[in-house]
Amino acid sequence: MDFLLRLEQSGFSTWIRESSSLFAFPGVLLLHTIGMGVVVGINAGIDLRILGIAPALPLAPMERFLPILWVGFWVNAATGVILVVADATTKLSNPDFYVKMVFIALAIINLRMLRNRVFRDPLIDKEPLSTNAKILAVTSLIFWLGAITAGRLMAYVGPVSNGIRG
Amino acid sequence: MNLAHVHLLLNHFPTIGFGIGLALFFVAIAAKNEELKRASLLVFFLMALVTIAVYISGSAAQNLLHNRPDVAPGLVRAHEDAAFWALVFMELTGFIAWLGLWQFHLIKRLATWNTVTVLVLSILTFAVTARTANLGGDIRHPEILSEQQSATDDGAGVPDVARSVADFVTGHAWAWPTLETLHFVGLCMLFAVVLIVDLRLLGMAKKFSFAALYQLLPVGMLGFGINLVTGMMFFISTPEQYVKNIAFHWKIALVMLAGINALYFMLVDEPWLVGSGDDAPASAKFVAASGILLWVGVLFFGHMLPFIGNSF
Numbered sequence: 510m511d512f513l514l515r516l517e518q519s520g521f522s523t524w525i526r527e528s529s530s531l532f533a534f535p536g537v538l539l540l541h542t543i544g545m546g547v548v549v550g551i552n553a554g555i556d557l558r559i560l561g562i563a564p565a566l567p568l569a570p571m572e573r574f575l576p577i578l579w580v581g582f583w584v585n586a587a588t589g590v591i592l593v594v595a596d597a598t599t600k601l602s603n604p605d606f607y608v609k610m611v612f613i614a615l616a617i618i619n620l621r622m623l624r625n626r627v628f629r630d631p632l633i634d635k636e637p638l639s640t641n642a643k644i645l646a647v648t649s650l651i652f653w654l655g656a657i658t659a660g661r662l663m664a665y666v667g668p669v670s671n672g673i674r675g
Numbered sequence: 676m677n678l679a680h681v682h683l684l685l686n687h688f689p690t691i692g693f694g695i696g697l698a699l700f701f702v703a704i705a706a707k708n709e710e711l712k713r714a715s716l717l718v719f720f721l722m723a724l725v726t727i728a729v730y731i732s733g734s735a736a737q738n739l740l741h742n743r744p745d746v747a748p749g750l751v752r753a754h755e756d757a758a759f760w761a762l763v764f765m766e767l768t769g770f771i772a773w774l775g776l777w778q779f780h781l782i783k784r785l786a787t788w789n790t791v792t793v794l795v796l797s798i799l800t801f802a803v804t805a806r807t808a809n810l811g812g813d814i815r816h817p818e819i820l821s822e823q824q825s826a827t828d829d830g831a832g833v834p835d836v837a838r839s840v841a842d843f844v845t846g847h848a849w850a851w852p853t854l855e856t857l858h859f860v861g862l863c864m865l866f867a868v869v870l871i872v873d874l875r876l877l878g879m880a881k882k883f884s885f886a887a888l889y890q891l892l893p894v895g896m897l898g899f900g901i902n903l904v905t906g907m908m909f910f911i912s913t914p915e916q917y918v919k920n921i922a923f924h925w926k927i928a929l930v931m932l933a934g935i936n937a938l939y940f941m942l943v944d945e946p947w948l949v950g951s952g953d954d955a956p957a958s959a960k961f962v963a964a965s966g967i968l969l970w971v972g973v974l975f976f977g978h979m980l981p982f983i984g985n986s987f
Binding site for chain 2: 531534535539542543546549550553554562563566570571623653654657658659661665
């Protein structure tokens with residue numbers, strides 16, 4: 510707890526939390542939301558295509574969007590760390606935060622499995638998609654929905670800092 | 676100039692514009708003219724877009740008229756209730772009209788299900804919109820009131836669905852976070868389609884032909900629909916957070932522009948020439964880049980509601 514308190518009271522954390530600059534808390538949060546749109550959006554686009562939406566759209570070129578997804582992911586990892594550090598004692602004592610982390614871990618593992626099963630398959634776009642791929646698409650959507658819900662609820666359940674409702 | 680001016684400026688568009696669209700639609704159906712039907716759907720969609728701004732600015736005007744002795748609260752309340760229904764029907768018609776425009780490109784005509792649905796909805800929409808306009812006129816033109824409609828009515832007995840929605844959302848602790856979560860889900864759907872389609876036109880994943888990407892557009896529109904419904908529920912529940920919020924004004928203005936930006940894909944044939952492996956023409960790239968910028972702008976101002984403006 511001492512360590513968390515020191516993190517939270519560092520100059521950087523205080524600036525993020527208390528500065529009126531739009532580059533501090535508002536800007537970091539904005540990047541976190543844009544990153545969410547990129548990561549979850551592109552992943553959901555791939556999932557929906559696997560589930561049969563837009564059948565004329567070939568799946569293989571979708572892989573080109575994965576690097577953008579990863580940029581979004583690392584933006585969100587970095588901004589996420591900043592948001593946690595700035596409010597460390599509260600955020601890290603909120604069980605909902607760990608629920609969110611579990612959902613994100615599951616979603617990322619799911620994405621890697623999906624990539625191995627679908628994009629690494631030499632018969633992609635030549636044969637109908639396996640049931641396995643469709644199940645992975647459904648679980649992917651569920652995990653991301655869980656992550657978004659848990660993320661949003663961090664402003665409402667468990668300990669919540671006044672003024673930092675994200 | 677404040678939003679009440681905007682309301683006065685825009686408030687005749689939904690009724691008159693929609694009336695013109697409806698007349699055009701009747702003629703088009705009678706003449707079996709597919710292009711004319713398409714034009715009517717376009718008018719319906721644009722009016723649905725304008726109506727968002729009319730409703731929001733109307734709420735701002737209501738805010739300004741609050742506690743004025745020369746304005747009867749009952750008349751304002753009746754106008755607000757009618758406006759809520761006009762908004763619901765208008766946006767539903769706009770959404771179905773958009774689907775018709777979308778499908779038009781695939782089957783080269785307007786689908787029968789779409790013609791029938793839009794026809795029924797647009798007649799209803801015109802009726803509720805005209806009623807709203809009429810009730811709005813009563814507020815500033817008491818000379819046209821009948822004996823029963825007293826200008827001093829306090830409005831307590833007037834039904835008002837907008838207020839019921841507000842009471843529901845603010846009265847249940849789970850409602851606001853649920854709406855926020857859904858707003859984020861809609862954001863992801865819309866933003867994904869914007870990114871995939873626009874980045875392809877800008878040169879990424881060129882194996883996609885535009886025709887294949889076109890199938891994704893309804894996913895984005897559904898995301899927009901989710902966000903319009905949840906967004907308007909935020910607005911109706913706590914209008915005071917938004918009507919004087921400059922970030923919100925910008926957000927809505929950019930949503931209007933982004934809606935017009937998206938029409939390029941529906942109405943212009945040029946992007947259809949972009950096949951698998953082709954480079955998109957400069958004009959398509961311009962529309963694509965501006966589309967991404969507009970939506971990032973919408974996200975920016977949405978996010979800045981509490982920081983630049985006064986929300987929360």
